Amino acid sequence: MAPQRVSASCRGFTGPFPLPLTMSTRGVLTRSYKVRAKYTDRPMTDRLVDATLHAFSEDLASDRPVPGGGSAAAYAGAMGAALAAMVLRISAKKAADPLTERIRQLDDLRADFIRLVDDDSAAFARVAEAYKMPRSTDEEKAARKRRIQVGLLGAARVPLECAKTARRLLDACDRSLEIASPATVSDIGVGALMAETALRGAALNVMINLASLDDAGQVKALSEELDRALDGGDDLRARILQFVESRIAR
Amino acid sequence: MAPQRVSASCRGFTGPFPLPLTMSTRGVLTRSYKVRAKYTDRPMTDRLVDATLHAFSEDLASDRPVPGGGSAAAYAGAMGAALAAMVLRISAKKAADPLTERIRQLDDLRADFIRLVDDDSAAFARVAEAYKMPRSTDEEKAARKRRIQVGLLGAARVPLECAKTARRLLDACDRSLEIASPATVSDIGVGALMAETALRGAALNVMINLASLDDAGQVKALSEELDRALDGGDDLRARILQFVESRIAR
Numbered sequence: 495m496a497p498q499r500v501s502a503s504c505r506g507f508t509g510p511f512p513l514p515l516t517m518s519t520r521g522v523l524t525r526s527y528k529v530r531a532k533y534t535d536r537p538m539t540d541r542l543v544d545a546t547l548h549a550f551s552e553d554l555a556s557d558r559p560v561p562g563g564g565s566a567a568a569y570a571g572a573m574g575a576a577l578a579a580m581v582l583r584i585s586a587k588k589a590a591d592p593l594t595e596r597i598r599q600l601d602d603l604r605a606d607f608i609r610l611v612d613d614d615s616a617a618f619a620r621v622a623e624a625y626k627m628p629r630s631t632d633e634e635k636a637a638r639k640r641r642i643q644v645g646l647l648g649a650a651r652v653p654l655e656c657a658k659t660a661r662r663l664l665d666a667c668d669r670s671l672e673i674a675s676p677a678t679v680s681d682i683g684v685g686a687l688m689a690e691t692a693l694r695g696a697a698l699n700v701m702i703n704l705a706s707l708d709d710a711g712q713v714k715a716l717s718e719e720l721d722r723a724l725d726g727g728d729d730l731r732a733r734i735l736q737f738v739e740s741r742i743a744r
Numbered sequence: 745m746a747p748q749r750v751s752a753s754c755r756g757f758t759g760p761f762p763l764p765l766t767m768s769t770r771g772v773l774t775r776s777y778k779v780r781a782k783y784t785d786r787p788m789t790d791r792l793v794d795a796t797l798h799a800f801s802e803d804l805a806s807d808r809p810v811p812g813g814g815s816a817a818a819y820a821g822a823m824g825a826a827l828a829a830m831v832l833r834i835s836a837k838k839a840a841d842p843l844t845e846r847i848r849q850l851d852d853l854r855a856d857f858i859r860l861v862d863d864d865s866a867a868f869a870r871v872a873e874a875y876k877m878p879r880s881t882d883e884e885k886a887a888r889k890r891r892i893q894v895g896l897l898g899a900a901r902v903p904l905e906c907a908k909t910a911r912r913l914l915d916a917c918d919r920s921l922e923i924a925s926p927a928t929v930s931d932i933g934v935g936a937l938m939a940e941t942a943l944r945g946a947a948l949n950v951m952i953n954l955a956s957l958d959d960a961g962q963v964k965a966l967s968e969e970l971d972r973a974l975d976g977g978d979d980l981r982a983r984i985l986q987f988v989e990s991r992i993a994r
Contacts, residue, residue, distance in 0.1 A: 563934030684813030
């Protein structure tokens, strides 16, 4: 089957989404996954979210590619959901409405982000594992290629879920603006910044994994889902920040 | 001395920076600090950066205002510096240049952010402590007011340092773009997103503390420093993301 260009575009891309990649870029990615595979021999049984803030930053900074930007983006989302929940909890003390359902939704978003911190690194590690498979025979080569493709699909789906969760958080921050007290409005602002960073950061990780995926149908479907999560996110962040700054300044 | 309007403006504000605040807003902020003071009786001796990712997110989400957006912004900066360092460490393996000095600079930025995670919450707690001081006599009232003002200045200076550190990181991400391999370029993108979120998030925390500060000279000086850190940050983030996305898409 000849390489097919799909029409799906990812918002923020400067041009149409070019798939499949040229062989040269695919080669670079393949080599890089091999380099990465070499450095993922640390056991992945320990949960990243059980590491301390200091230790996780050391892990991110090391020459091991796991954990990377996908896990960091998910944790930014967790911090954003936490800040929004804090603001509502403080407002609820003074309000007639205990805001129970809204707070529960934010806690659920945070739980999703916390799970995605580890899911992202696990998905990446599965791709790296696939690249380590033997390829002496044609059967081995075919099995390895299938496993890589399955791995890439997973490594795109996890940050896509992160992007969708982040968009829900950004919308929730927008809805919480009027409830925030003047003293906590900056925290909602930081929450929205975190949400949008989780959204855009996860989107970069979806894109980089889709770039090596052969299944044009999956690429198109996932790209369109990503577009929907990204749609208008930049503007929403700008509007939220403008509101927060006007509240601080008045 | 009559209230004085200072000319310093904070970029992103929709109007001029209005200082001192109207009495009504000051009243709201004062009440809120008192509300916050009530919930800061947990010992602050444990370092936040020694908490796990999961526990820190629980702490952020609780109805205690410490830790809040300032500490979260600093940790976003730490993750961004870590990702940029990871990218350079991976590139250095293949390059003739070991990139030692650039990596050291990023590790230093990360160490600064890690310190600022705790410094921000400690500075906030000092303001809250000051609000708890007795105010039965005129002397007590004057002493309390002085301590609050000293606390507010500290609570503005710490996020200002975070904003300046974040701007240095954003500039470092920009300089690292060409060094990043195609497989790690998304990590530099996430690093830049984290840096800009740390910058804007810290800026909100500078602004909200300056809003209650009486010393117009300090307000002007700190606002101008903040403006310099913010200047062009938005555009730089957009340019970095555009470059990263074009690299992924090619």
